[in-house]
Amino acid sequence: MDIQKIRKDFPILSREVNGRPLVYLDNAATSQTPQQVIDSIVSYYHGYNANIHRGVHTLSQEATDAYEIAREKIQKHFNIAKSHEVIFTSGTTHSINLVANGFTSLLKEGDEILVSAMEHHSNIVPWQMLCERTGAVLKVIPMDHKGELEMDAFRALLSEQTRMVFCNHVSNALGTINPIEEIISAAHAVGAAVLIDGAQAAPHMKADLQELDVDFYTVSAHKMCGPTGVGILYGKEEWLTKLPPYQGGGEMIAEVTFEKTTYADLPHKFEAGTPNICGGIAFGTALDYLNEIGMEAIANYEDNLISYATEQLLAIEGLKIYGTADNKTSVISFNIEGIHPYDIGTILDKLGIAVRTGHHCAQPIMDFYKIPGTVRASFSFYNTEEEIDVLVEGVKKAKQMLA
Incomplete structure (x- = not known):
């Protein structure tokens, strides 16, 4: 280098x-932003600024192609099986709230969800709100004074009542790299879904999401030399199909009548409204930059x-x-x-x-x-x-x- x-x-x-x-x-x-990413932002607004997916005119098609190419770059970078398992969001906080909202219909009183003691507030508060809505119980995986999770205590907390486990890949406050492979495997053994907050890990290491076998993984572009206001939620197709839409509006529908609305297929089911088109494209450019290094x-x-x-x-x-x-x-x-x-x-x-x-x-x-x-x-x-x-x-x- x-x-x-x-x-x-x-x-x-x-x-x-x-x-x-x-x-x-x-x-x-x-993180800071390299000139290559800045240039991609300028290029979008200078050359082909248009709304995507719905237009037949040339600018709309060019913008759509660039946006979907960025989705494919993200898919490749994180080794995601299918491009429609990549959901564009405004960032990690949005991604986590999307999942928490969706699980409202899947949890019942007495179900248990586990969160680690070293989480960012964005990976605590949405789950507390979920528990208030559903009657589920939030339990905390303890940490020691070195800033490491107590894995024996984690395994003891797991039970047939455990429905979800949440943990950051890397602690934003301590820098600890958590043993997420072990966490995912143990959670799956009791039938629980796992969401990993990858916001702090993604700038420093490349997570292979198929190898990890994680159910959900979140990333923010602005931690990875990209722009603010854009990120992704990775979700296994089976889970994204189970979850209801997070927001209603344009793009996320198949057909709308006053009697009944049907929803679009993945990923559009979770991408209501005009997205941060430029941000998504620039995120793809940022990944190109990181991978070139x-x-x-x-x-x-x-x-x-x-x-x-x-x-x-x-x-x-x-x-x-x-x-x-x-x-x-x-x-x-x-x-x-x-x-x-x-x-x-x-x-x-x-x-x-x-x-x-x-x-x-x-x-x-x-x-x-x-x-x-x-x-x-x-x-x-x-x-x-x-x-x-x-x-x-x-x-x-x-x-x-x-x-």
């Missing part, structure tokens, strides 16, 4: 913040970055890292004893360093550690060891100023 060549693909990395070169370490919130090369490079950053940060007296799982990626969450994470983040911003502070939409994790939040530095393949050095010096300066 030629990192300097790669960095030139990202215009924003050349800007300054507060008079200093930008050091962007908030990739778990959103190579997901394995990205993973290896980022592993070296996380190792280097961990070593350098731990050399700072009083600094504690939260999330020390044996298998982790991309994220270092830390605090300095006696200093609020928000104050550290504010000083780092003055130095041109972008990190995230707070509970990272994972408040139960912070409650588990009895802390208000953390400073989170999250890395991508366009970051460098030199930027990590800048971060370390910035943290030292913040500590000196605030201690």
Whole structure:
């Protein structure tokens, strides 16, 4: 990987913040966008902006072709069996809510659903709402102080009442890579469906969804060098056929009368209204970009970055890292004893360093550690060891100023 060549693909990395070169370490919130993806957005609006699927004119056909080609790129990237198992959504939150809404008609009082203790709020709140609607019971898979799930406890929670299991592939707050293969297999053994939140994993590794045999998998494009406001829900055909539509409107219908409406086949059954056409096309371009670099090369490079950053940060007296799982990626969450994470983040911003502070939409994790939040530095393949050095010096300066 030629990192300097790669960095030139990202215009924003050349800007300054507060008079200093930008050091962007908030990739778990959103990744930056390469010029190739920006160009695809401009090309759409400049050359063939039109609504899709319903038009006979040339622009509509060109837009439809580009959008469906993007769906096929996603299918190939994640090794999905059928293109209609790819549902375009506005992102991971939309995808999870779609599934939660659909299961309202499939659950009854006393059914049990399991969620891990290290989930983003988007993979907690929809299931709580589902339980309120159905009378199902939400149970939590506990985690330990390393930031790893307690798998013996998970297996003990499984029963013939378990209907669904939800877990992130990678924790956005801790960087833990969860043993989803084991989770999927154990859940299927008791007849439960499994949804994996892949938002934090997809930028760093390529999930083979047929090999995983997962029932649902969610992804957001803006974590993968794509635009905001677009993502996908993968669902096995058998499950997507069982679930009712999430929204009603144009595109998701076969025939409408005032007496009765029939629904379109997959994937259109779940794609009501005009979609984010440009976003879907640009997502396909982003996947082209990542695959040209190579997901394995990205993973290896980022592993070296996380190792280097961990070593350098731990050399700072009083600094504690939260999330020390044996298998982790991309994220270092830390605090300095006696200093609020928000104050550290504010000083780092003055130095041109972008990190995230707070509970990272994972408040139960912070409650588990009895802390208000953390400073989170999250890395991508366009970051460098030199930027990590800048971060370390910035943290030292913040500590000196605030201690």
